[in-house]
Amino acid sequence: MTSTLGANDAVLIDALKSGDERAFCELVDRWSSVMLRVALAHARSHAIAEEVVQEAWLTVLRSLDRFERRSTLRTWVLGIVVNIARARFRAERRLVPLQPEDDGPTVEPSRFLPADHPRWPHHWAIEPVPWRTPEEDLLAGETRKIIDQAIAELPPAQREVLVLRDLEGMAADEACNILGVTSTHQRVLLHRARARVRNALERYLTGKGAA
């Protein structure tokens, strides 16, 4: 888990400016995971995500004098990663057909009873059943692959939010600042992303249980 270093930012910036290698390496190591994950919201491979992270650090070093401290250093650095990743893959995305805006419901409409049902309008027709897989096993073996794949298939805007909020456990405010989205839009993206991962898990876990 990355930590917020707001209080130490001035110290860190001075250390970087004075060429303190140890301070630089510590920051690189501490923030590599979150920076790579943000880059991977757009990049198709780990190698390309590493290139994005490297480019981001070069930009950070070159722009350090212009950092205005209106946000924490981490927020600023991650915002730079987001901008580089988005710009780099925007061109690439133009080559493939535009993905339709994902306005789909949280759960398939066919899982619910119709609006004119005499007793239970819009209640479950096909109810979710508790998963028999223990929670600690959700990241084991095949189930882990299902989660990874569901994340990989998300639209990048949803993946960005899911990474910061759920993988990193970051507060909503910081995620909004990094991504430049409103808190309402952030919640919509987060909800859709979570719903898609849950749906993928449900398809796999209950499909397997019923077999």
Next chain:
Amino acid sequence: MIDRDLPELPCRDLVELVTEYLEDRLSAVDRARFDAHLAECDACRAFMDQFRQTIRALGRLPEESLSPEARATMLAAFRGWRRE
């Protein structure tokens, strides 16, 4: 204290509000409708539980790490930048 006259929140609408509920962004009335529905609906409780399990699993995914080569390249870049 649940007002008996609150309009019911059907399951189909509840599932759309789960993140707003977890983020404490629902109005007091909607939160009361949400809680009242959950208290009586096993299926929606199962859904909520799965949603929470999903969020917790996402938070336990292993971290990404930079390859030693990439890290070395960055350190070299830092030394180069310092000399600029």
